[in-house]
Amino acid sequence: xxxxxxxxxxxxxxxxxxxxxxxxxxxxxxxxxxxxxxxxxxxxxxxxxxxxxxxxxxxxxxxxxxxxxxxxxxxxxxxxxxxxxxxxxxxxxxxxxxxxxxxxxxxxxxxxxxxxxxxxxxxxxxxxxxxxxxxxxxxxxxxxxxxxxxxxxxxxxxxxxxxxxxxxxxxxxxxxxxxxxxxxxxxxxxxxxxxxxxxxxxxxxxxxxxxxxxxxxxxxxxxxxxxxxxxxxxxxxxxxxxxxxxxxxxxxxxxxxxxxxxxxxxxxxxxxxxxxxxxxxxxxxxxxxxxxxxxxxxxxxxxxxxxxxxxxxxxxxxxxxxxxxxxxxxxxxxxxxxxxxxxxxxxxxxxxxxxxxxxxxxxxxxxxxxxxxxxxxxxxxxxxxxxxxxxxxxxxxxxxxxxxxxxxxxxxxxxxxxxxxxxxxxxxxxxxx
Amino acid sequence: xxxxxxxxxxxxxxxxxxxxxxxxxxxxxxxxxxxxxxxxxxxxxxxxxxxxxxxxxxxxxxxxxxxxxxxxxxxxxxxxxxxxxxxxxxxxxxxxxxxxxxxxxxxxxxxxxxxxxxxxxxxxxxxxxxxxxxxxxxxxxxxxxxxxxxxxxxxxxxxxxxxxxxxxxxxxxxxxxxxxxxxxxxxxxxxxxxxxxxxxxxxxxxxxxxxxxxxxxxxxxxxxxxxxxxxxxxxxxxxxxxxxxxxxxxxxxxxxxxxxxxxxxxxxxxxxxxxxxxxxxxxxxxxxxxxxxxxxxxxxxxxxxxxxxxxxxxxxxxxxxxxxxxxxxxxxxxxxxxxxxxxxxxxxxxxxxxxxxxxxxxxxxxxxxxxxxxxxxxxxxxxxxxxxxxxxxxxxxxxxxxxxxxxxxxxxxxxxxxxxxxxxx
Ligand code: SF4
Ligand code: SF4
Numbered sequence: 036x037x038x039x040x041x042x043x044x045x046x047x048x049x050x051x052x053x054x055x056x057x058x059x060x061x062x063x064x065x066x067x068x069x070x071x072x073x074x075x076x077x078x079x080x081x082x083x084x085x086x087x088x089x090x091x092x093x094x095x096x097x098x099x100x101x102x103x104x105x106x107x108x109x110x111x112x113x114x115x116x117x118x119x120x121x122x123x124x125x126x127x128x129x130x131x132x133x134x135x136x137x138x139x140x141x142x143x144x145x146x147x148x149x150x151x152x153x154x155x156x157x158x159x160x161x162x163x164x165x166x167x168x169x170x171x172x173x174x175x176x177x178x179x180x181x182x183x184x185x186x187x188x189x190x191x192x193x194x195x196x197x198x199x200x201x202x203x204x205x206x207x208x209x210x211x212x213x214x215x216x217x218x219x220x221x222x223x224x225x226x227x228x229x230x231x232x233x234x235x236x237x238x239x240x241x242x243x244x245x246x247x248x249x250x251x252x253x254x255x256x257x258x259x260x261x262x263x264x265x266x267x268x269x270x271x272x273x274x275x276x277x278x279x280x281x282x283x284x285x286x287x288x289x290x291x292x293x294x295x296x297x298x299x300x301x302x303x304x305x306x307x308x309x310x311x312x313x314x315x316x317x318x319x320x321x322x323x324x325x326x327x328x329x330x331x332x333x334x335x336x337x338x339x340x341x342x343x344x345x346x347x348x349x350x351x352x353x354x355x356x357x358x359x360x361x362x363x364x365x366x367x368x369x370x371x372x373x374x375x376x377x378x379x380x381x382x383x384x385x386x387x388x389x390x391x392x393x394x395x396x397x398x399x400x401x402x403x404x405x406x407x408x409x410x411x412x413x414x415x416x417x418x419x420x421x422x423x424x425x426x427x428x429x430x431x432x433x434x435x436x437x438x439x440x441x442x443x444x445x446x447x448x449x450x451x452x453x454x455x456x457x458x459x460x461x462x463x464x465x466x467x468x
Numbered sequence: 469x470x471x472x473x474x475x476x477x478x479x480x481x482x483x484x485x486x487x488x489x490x491x492x493x494x495x496x497x498x499x500x501x502x503x504x505x506x507x508x509x510x511x512x513x514x515x516x517x518x519x520x521x522x523x524x525x526x527x528x529x530x531x532x533x534x535x536x537x538x539x540x541x542x543x544x545x546x547x548x549x550x551x552x553x554x555x556x557x558x559x560x561x562x563x564x565x566x567x568x569x570x571x572x573x574x575x576x577x578x579x580x581x582x583x584x585x586x587x588x589x590x591x592x593x594x595x596x597x598x599x600x601x602x603x604x605x606x607x608x609x610x611x612x613x614x615x616x617x618x619x620x621x622x623x624x625x626x627x628x629x630x631x632x633x634x635x636x637x638x639x640x641x642x643x644x645x646x647x648x649x650x651x652x653x654x655x656x657x658x659x660x661x662x663x664x665x666x667x668x669x670x671x672x673x674x675x676x677x678x679x680x681x682x683x684x685x686x687x688x689x690x691x692x693x694x695x696x697x698x699x700x701x702x703x704x705x706x707x708x709x710x711x712x713x714x715x716x717x718x719x720x721x722x723x724x725x726x727x728x729x730x731x732x733x734x735x736x737x738x739x740x741x742x743x744x745x746x747x748x749x750x751x752x753x754x755x756x757x758x759x760x761x762x763x764x765x766x767x768x769x770x771x772x773x774x775x776x777x778x779x780x781x782x783x784x785x786x787x788x789x790x791x792x793x794x795x796x797x798x799x800x801x802x803x804x805x806x807x808x809x810x811x812x813x814x815x816x817x818x819x820x821x822x823x824x825x826x827x828x829x830x831x832x833x834x835x836x837x838x839x840x841x842x843x844x845x846x847x848x849x850x851x852x853x854x855x856x857x858x859x860x861x862x863x864x865x866x867x868x869x870x871x872x873x874x875x876x877x878x879x880x881x882x883x884x885x886x887x888x889x890x891x892x893x
Contacts, residue, residue, distance in 0.1 A: 091704035198792045199512075228511035228731065233775035233788030240785070255704070262777035262786070285779070299709035301734030303776050305761045308738065314709040317660075318674040360661065367664050399663070 040118070041079035042217060042249050043103065048076050048112035050095070050102045068323045072098040074273035075112070077447075080217075085243065085250040087264035087281070089257060089296070093319055094270040096253045100219045103251075104136055116217070134164060137215040141222040143206025144194045153180070153197070153205050154190035160212045179208040183238060200231035204238065211242065221253045236263060257300050261285055269293045272330040273322055279452030289454035291337045317356075328441040329456065333359060338440050339457055350405050351436070354413065357400050358432040361416070364425050371396045383422035393417045412436075472541060473502040473692060473725050474523070475561065479536030481515075481522045482798075489798040492518040492531070494749040497824075500693070502541075505719060505726040507736040509772075510746035513793045516729045519746070520697050523727065524582050525564070525572050538564040542579060542692065577608050577689035585698040587682040591670040597681050598666025601650035601688060606643075608689035653684040658714055676707035680714065687718065697729045712738055733776055737761065742832060745769050748794050748806035751824075752836045759829030766837040767811045805837070809855040813839065815848040 051069035073095040080086045088096045101107045103114045105121050114121040116132060124132050147156055154176055161172045177187040183204040194202055203223060210218055220239065224232040240263060243250060254260050260267055261281060268278040269290065277290040288294045295315040301307055317334040320326055332338050332355075340351045360366055370376050372395040377384045384392045396417050405413060412435050419428035439457050447455040476498035483490040493515040500506045510516040521527055523538060539561040549567065550557045556566030564572055576582075584590065591600055647666070654662035657680040670678060679699070686694060696715065700708040716739060719726055728739055736743050737757065744754040745768065753766040764770055774787035791810040795801070803821050808814040817838050825840035827833040834840075 091706065200792065228793070229733075230511060230771055230775045230789040231792070233777075233786035234790075236777070237786055237788060257705070258777040258779045261779055295706055297779070299705045300779055301709070301712065301732070301738035302779060303733035303737050303761070303773065305737060305758050307734065308757075312709065312713075314713060315706055316710065318676055318707070319704075356660075365661060365664055367667075370663050400661075 039082065041115075042082045042117060043080040043251070044113075044115040045079070045099075045103055046077050046113040046115075048073055048099065048102060048114060049110040050098050050107060051110045071273045071322050071325060073102060074322075074325070076268075076270070076273075076275045078268050078275065078278060080249060080251055082216075082249055083243075083247060084265040085252055085263055087260040087267040088251060088253045088270060089255065089260045089267060090270035091255060091296075091319065093272075093322060095273040095322070096270050097221055099270070100138070100221050100251060100253045104138055104219055105132075106138070130164070134213040135215050136217045136219070137210040137213070138219040138221060139203075139206050139210045139223050141225050142202075143209065144202055147194070149194060152191050152193055153185075156194070156205060157209045157212055160209060164213060166213065175212065176208075179211055180205075182211075182242075183208045184234075198231070199227050200234060203227060203235050207235075207238065207242070211246070214246070215248070217249045217251070219251045219253065222255070223252075224259060225254070225256065232259070239263065257296060269296065272319060272325050274330060274455065275447055276331065276456070277452075277454040278447070283452045289452070289459050290331075290456050291335050291458070292331045293454070295334075295336070326441065328439075328443055329445050331456075332438065332440040335440065337458060339438050341435075341437060341439075344436065346409060347406065350403065350409060353401055353403055354405075354409065354432065354436055355438070357413070357416075358429060358436065360400065361420070361425060361429045361432065366396075366400060366420065368396075368420060368423065371399065379423070389418060389421050392421050396420065470501040470503065472499050474498070474500040474541070474727075475537075475539040476523065477537040477539070479519070479522060479538065480534045481518050481527055481531060482534050483531045485530055487797060488800075490796045491749050491798050491801060492796060493522060496536070496749070496751060498744070498751070500725055500727060502692075502725055503719075503723050504741045505716075505728055505739050507728045507730065507740035507743040508746055508751075509730055509733060509736050509743060511731060511772075511793060513748075513796060514746040515749040515796075516731075516746045517697055518749075520582070520695050520727060520729045524576070524580055524695055525569070526582070533565065536565065540564055540575075540579065540693075545575075545579070574611060577604065577686075577691065578611060579691055580693050580695060581686035581689065581691040582695040582697065583679075583682050583686050583699050585701045587675075587678040588670065590682045590685060591678070593670055596667050596669055597673065597678075598647060598650045598654070601653050601666075601681070601685055602643075602646035604685050604688035605646045605649045605653075609646075611689070649688075650684075653688060654681065656687070656718070657681070657684045658710070659684075676703055676710060679703060679707075679711055683711075683714065683718070687722070687724075690722070691724060693725045693727065695727045695729070698731070699728070700735060701730070701732070708735075715739065733761075733773065745772065748801075749796060750806065750836060752807065753827070753834070755827065755833030756830050759827070759833035763827070763829040763833065765827045765835040765840045766807075767813050767839070768807050769835075771810075807837075808850070813844045814850045814854075815845065816850065817842070817848070818850070 050073040051071050053067050053069050076099055078086065088099060090096045098107065102109050103121070109122060116136060119128065119132070121132060157176045157179055158172050161167070161175060166172065167175070176190065180187050180190065185201060185204055185208070194205070197205065223239070224235050227235060236259065239250070242248060252260065252264055264281045266279065267281050267284045268275045269284070269292065270276070271292050277284065277288065277293045284293060285297065288297055295313070298313045302310065313336065315334050315336055320330070320333055326333050329335070336352060337348065338352065338355060340346050369379065371392060377388050377392050393414050397413065401413065412431065416428040416431040419431060443457070445455040445457050445460065447453050476496060479493055479496045480491070481493040483492055496519060508516045508519060518527070518531070522533055527533055539558065541560050542562060543560050545562050546557050546560060549562060549571070553566055556563045591597065651662045651666050654665055659665050659677060659680050665673070665677070673681060699715070700711050703711060712735065715726065718724070728735070730736060740757055742754065742756055743760050744751040745760060745766065746752065747768050753760055753764060753769045760769060761773065764773070768789070771787070771789035775789065777786060789810055794806055794809065805811070805814070805818040805822050808818045811818070815838070822836050822838050824834045824836045827835040827840045
């Protein structure tokens with residue numbers, strides 16, 4: 036399917052949204068903090084292939100799609116379409132790009148005038164670009180509607196008279212009106228029932244073959260991605276963490292996040308209850324303040340301990356989580372212990388209370404028994420909290436447990452199936468650790 | 469020994485709209501055993517949410533339960549109501565539809581609880597999550613302190629009281645005990661750092677955490693039956709997996725019964741002991757998970773399963789169901805198999821509305837389809853154009869003219885524009 040030169044080349048694309056956090060921030064003249072929706076992604080899309088962009092909400096996949104189509108201005112980076120720099124285009128070249136690259140949204144009508152008939156809706160791009168005579172445009176609209184499985188007699192009806200699946204067909208007909216080469220499909224079936232989704236997926240398949248289309252499919256639905264993509268890029272917090280041929284991504288995922296995504300999808304088979312699922316805990320951190328190093332490290336079940344630390348992986352995860360909380364100062368020290376807790380005088384509990392305080396706090400923040408050597412370090416850190424010494428507590432933990440995953444940002448390699456994870460660094464890199 | 473906790477007989481729920489009478493749920497029977505997870509799966513307009521809401525007594529005008537019985541097994545409740553409502557009692561069962569509204573409402577929280585797709589609607593944005601959980605605990609305490617006996621005429625626990633107690637912001641915990649219970653509940657639903665989180669407001673929670681908090685709220689009164697209506701549909705897949713694990717675990721720990729409503733066959737397979745497939749207001753096939761997934765008889769079940777792209781294998785062409793969801797307007801519903809206009813195996817005999825037949829799988833397996841009784845015969849097939857153009861415009865518009873049903877948005881309701889990178893709080 037894919038061959039030769041890429042049709043689309045995306046290089047280090049970046050899109051930040053600058054919003055001031057609150058009125059208070061503005062009054063205080065605080066520096067605005069950007070939302071790093073897309074933070075340096077690179078990929079190629081080859082002619083005739085379908086590249087999938089998959090990830091959870093907030094990962095930046097839709098923003099990436101809109102920015103590469105120049106529906107949003109990029110913050111940084113390059114996009115080439117058919118060997119032309121998309122952000123440099125002007126005049127007739129830009130018009131041509133606008134014809135050649137189209138987009139289909141989840142709800143194609145949210146941005147359209149509900150008083151337009153579907154005939155007008157599909158014809159509009161032809162009118163805007165002044166293609167052919169009015170008579171020929173009409174003819175083309177009829178053809179398009181028939182091609183996507185609607186009846187040309189329905190030309191004069193209004194969108195609200197159609198079901199979700201039919202509306203998506205109309206959206207596809209409109210996107211095809213100018214005979215584009217490239218379609219960005221942004222969650223095209225997410226609002227549809229599964230039986231109707233299947234109809235639309237089949238239609239997209241047929242159209243691709245018939246019109247030699249190249250697709251970028253953006254979706255949160257891994258089954259849909261697997262079904263129609265040739266290659267897949269997995270996004271997490273504004274970055275691509277893994278990219279490769281669809282078979283490789285699904286059969287031999289490399290990145291712990293890809294693994295977790297795949298593990299999390301419930302299968303529609305009777306074996307599902309018995310399946311060993313390795314799901315991950317926690318939420319996606321804010322894209323305003325992404326974690327240093329690997330952005331997945333706050334949730335990664337495989338986060339890498341320092342070479343000289345012998346530790347059970349789950350214990351390590353628990354200690355890293357505790358450290359996070361201490362760094363965020365997210366432990367309410369006043370409520371440690373029974374009945375109103377311990378008494379803090381000048382921010383510290385008394386010397387006599389110290390052991391009891393540490394024990395009570397440990398039961399609350401660590402839900403497992405640690406090996407003695409680690410237990411000792413954790414207790415040392417918690418003892419610092421007894422005198423509200425947050426920084427010292429964090430230091431105790433970080434000096435012992437700092438991971439390569441937080442120090443260094445893993446790079447996405449150039450091979451055919453790279454993953455941005457230190458577990459997949461090659462030998463030369465592991466020396467640098 | 470398993471026993472039925474809920475027996476729904478012949479339930480019909482209709483909506484009376486300007487476009488006509490809509491048969492959202494038609495003569496539905498349902499038996500749910502204590503401690504099981506029963507799933508109802510279906511697409512938009514299938515009536516699955518209306519069924520859940522009917523059980524919860526949450527049908528609002530222009531909707532109405534027009535017939536049926538909802539028998540709930542609870543000996544204590546029998547003792548409380550048998551003197552005043554003898555007709556509502558049969559052995560250990562009480563017919564909820566025979567009870568007055570305020571009495572039925574008082575069962576919410578302690579006997580039945582419900583969780584929804586959208587947790588925001590269950591929380592007041594001006595109170596901390598902990599305060600609201602404590603409030604739920606208090607409400608349940610008061611409810612159980614006041615026996616529901618109508619002899620005692622429980623005016624103390626009337627709707628007015630309920631509203632008062634939930635609307636008037638208490639601004640602080642009613643008691644230290646209820647605060648502790650709130651923290652316990654948060655811990656039970658796996659919220660990390662429950663002590664800290666109890667003092668936060670709903671908007672400070674992520675979507676997944678708020679979903680957990682809603683589950684905590686629903687469980688505050690230790691209900692017998694939890695009705696979960698698309699509980700994970702708005703969540704990302706890694707968070708969905710967490711919440712499903714949690715529900716499974718809570719079910720095991722408390723022994724509660726769960727009625728799970730979803731459009732997602734994977735969620736059904738992950739969670740349920742038994743499942744009913746709904747189409748056009750009826751359960752068209754039901755049975756144990758294996759019956760429905762592996763031994764299905766009904767062509768709709770087959771079509772539904774054939775439409776799901778397989779995660780484990782690369783793409784063969786999908787086998788979708790042709791056409792659209794049918795109109796549920798009474799006047800437009802013929803007395804035939806409601807699936808006949810989309811069914812690849814429709815025969816002449818399907819022009820008569822089929823009853824539920826026993827089907828091939830376990831003794832719980834039933835299908836509302838003639839194929840459970842007879843083999844398909846090409847000679848008796850209906851001609852392809854029998855129902856005219858299957859691409860009827862506006863097919864599923866009619867299914868839900870007033871958005872009376874929450875089913876209408878089967879997948880995620882969150883718009884993808886959210887995906888612009890802002891965090892989801
Ligand atoms: S780099 Fe480290 S934290 Fe990131 S995915 Fe790999 S092992 Fe996990
Ligand atoms: S009863 Fe007939 S039309 Fe209905 S599902 Fe069965 S075979 Fe198809």
